[in-house]
Amino acid sequence: MLDKIVKRSQGYQPKQTLFTISDKFSTLYVVRSGSFKTTISASNGREQVTGFYFPGEFIGLEALHMPSYQSTAVALEASSVCALPYKKVQALGESMPRLQSQLLTRLSKELAGDKTFMLLLGKKTSEEKLATYLLSLSKRFEHRGFSAKEFSLTMSRSDIANHLGLAVETISRVFTKFQENGLIVIDGKTITLANINKIQALCG
Amino acid sequence: MLDKIVKRSQGYQPKQTLFTISDKFSTLYVVRSGSFKTTISASNGREQVTGFYFPGEFIGLEALHMPSYQSTAVALEASSVCALPYKKVQALGESMPRLQSQLLTRLSKELAGDKTFMLLLGKKTSEEKLATYLLSLSKRFEHRGFSAKEFSLTMSRSDIANHLGLAVETISRVFTKFQENGLIVIDGKTITLANINKIQALCG
DNA sequence: CGCAACCTTGAGACAGTTCAAAGCTAGTGG
DNA sequence: CCACTAGCTTTGAACTGTCTCAAGGTTGCG
The missing domain is CATH 1.10.10.10 (Winged helix-like DNA-binding domain superfamily/Winged helix DNA-binding domain)
Known part of the structure; x- marks a missing residue:
């Protein structure tokens, strides 16, 4: 299903950046091989690793409908991703409610995971x-x-x-x-x- | 737009439960007045307050496409909500991509907020x-x-x-x-x- | 008005941090 | 192919921010 909109499948080296907070949001990524981490940082330079991503998992969901990415994503090893230009995802979504539904599922699962992670961090x-x-x-x-x-x-x-x-x-x-x-x-x-x-x- | 699917607008007393982790997921809620908190709990009884919700905000997004709710929601004061039966939201969403889009936006914003909150909890x-x-x-x-x-x-x-x-x-x-x-x-x-x-x- | 729940303040304890230093590992170039 | 270095990991010892325990105040509901 997603074959139609995969723009390219690109390789990344260890420590190579997939996107940064300052980048304009345009593309969702799905890890194809390898692994990534995402981080956000406070004004004073402190950083928080917000997640790790493995094959099959989406990166960048928290930036949907935002002007720019909300975190920085970096490869942990030699890795590759599928890039899904969000405009195409959206256009296709109009005629395929299933696709949007897929996205909703992914988002809510990540949200649920993050809530559970708050319990870990806090308690x-x-x-x-x-x-x-x-x-x-x-x-x-x-x-x-x-x-x-x-x-x-x-x-x-x-x-x-x-x-x-x-x-x-x-x-x-x-x-x-x-x-x-x-x-x-x-x-x-x-x-x-x-x-x-x-x-x-x-x-x- | 949402008027068509609002099932009822109900009142809640302080400490009254909107839903529990063990409840079957069926309904999204939007706070109409008052305020709510959501919590999750570890096996040993420790609890984490995962969020507070005020008028206009959605409660239950992390349970979308899940069999049951992923947290417990409780009123903090005399409050009321709009209940959106998710089946109807979904049915309507098929013909109105805008509606699904709205949901995606809400979800990604909450996700972005939670990532930022990890920075707070962790650092x-x-x-x-x-x-x-x-x-x-x-x-x-x-x-x-x-x-x-x-x-x-x-x-x-x-x-x-x-x-x-x-x-x-x-x-x-x-x-x-x-x-x-x-x-x-x-x-x-x-x-x-x-x-x-x-x-x-x-x-x- | 009285009770129960909530909030504040103090003092001592402790989990995890910080600082310091040594051991290990992987990647580079001769 | 080995030696060298930079970065990562481990270990030790002292320090500290936050917790726990305890007790006294305050608030608001019935």
């Missing part, structure tokens, strides 16, 4: 935060047909820490503790969830 | 949090044609604290400090922003 301890985060990644990968137990952490410790509202050092310590307790095994960028039940129990 | 100090919150309320009221400087805090200190990821005691202390520094004046439930520039400067 959880560092261990609960990391446990919840790892499990959420696991479920997303599983949903897309990948292993729920073993996957690659393409984002840096610092990105994870920032996203979860913690200092890098804290994340590092919790990773170490989880490993000592046999919950996970880390080998380079690859993490294995050795005891998903125990991780689940730690989520709070 | 700001207690003073920055409260300053940002007060200013955000001020802008929302101004946008709807009410005073930007003086309005009623219909939610409890405890709701504010919870929403901002702080303890009630901390919020109380910051309110006191802001008052001592001449930033605000509080009289019962009414707050006056005495020095918006200074508050703005504190937002971080």
Whole structure:
């Protein structure tokens, strides 16, 4: 269905920018391969990682009907995307309510996810935060047909820490503790969830 | 436009529930008068206030195309809403792309707001949090044609604290400090922003 | 008017931060 | 193919913003 409006499928290098807050909004992106992070920043330079995006997921939904993007999106590794020029999506949507409906579904799911994430940021301890985060990644990968137990952490410790509202050092310590307790095994960028039940129990 | 699908306009008492997480999703609500809060809760009983809603604002958007609501909505004062049965919204949307477009806009704005809120929860100090919150309320009221400087805090200190990821005691202390520094004046439930520039400067 | 819920203030405790330094890893060019 | 460097990660130790606990004030409803 979307084939008709995919403008191009483009490659990105690690740290390459997909769009910036100051860019005019024109295009929705769907991750084809690799992974991305989105960030927003406060006036004083502090940054918040607002999300990570994997194959099949939409980037830029929060900018729909806005003059410009509301965040900055950056590739975490060698990645590629499908670009959906929004004008075409909209034009096609007029005759295909299903398409708009698809978008509504994606948006409301991301919204629901963000509300859940507020609970994490506002109420959880560092261990609960990391446990919840790892499990959420696991479920997303599983949903897309990948292993729920073993996957690659393409984002840096610092990105994870920032996203979860913690200092890098804290994340590092919790990773170490989880490993000592046999919950996970880390080998380079690859993490294995050795005891998903125990991780689940730690989520709070 | 929406007149055709408004099912009823109903009144709610303080603390009365609009919907619960366990309720089947069927209806979108638009606040007509008063105010509401939405919350989600963790398995262990901890709760997070995910948002406050004032006249003209939609409640329940994150449940679109979901089997059930994703949060609980409760009236903060005597309030009323317009109920939009989603089936009718959807049916009408087929022939009126504008309507779906309206929904997309609302959703993406709420999404953008939530991303900004992550920055607050993850990176700001207690003073920055409260300053940002007060200013955000001020802008929302101004946008709807009410005073930007003086309005009623219909939610409890405890709701504010919870929403901002702080303890009630901390919020109380910051309110006191802001008052001592001449930033605000509080009289019962009414707050006056005495020095918006200074508050703005504190937002971080 | 009296009770229950809410708000404020104080003092001590602690989770997570900051600062500092050493270990590791991956990418680059000779 | 190895040596070198820059950036990332880990670990330790001291510090601090916010929380928790406790108690006294205030508000508003019935």
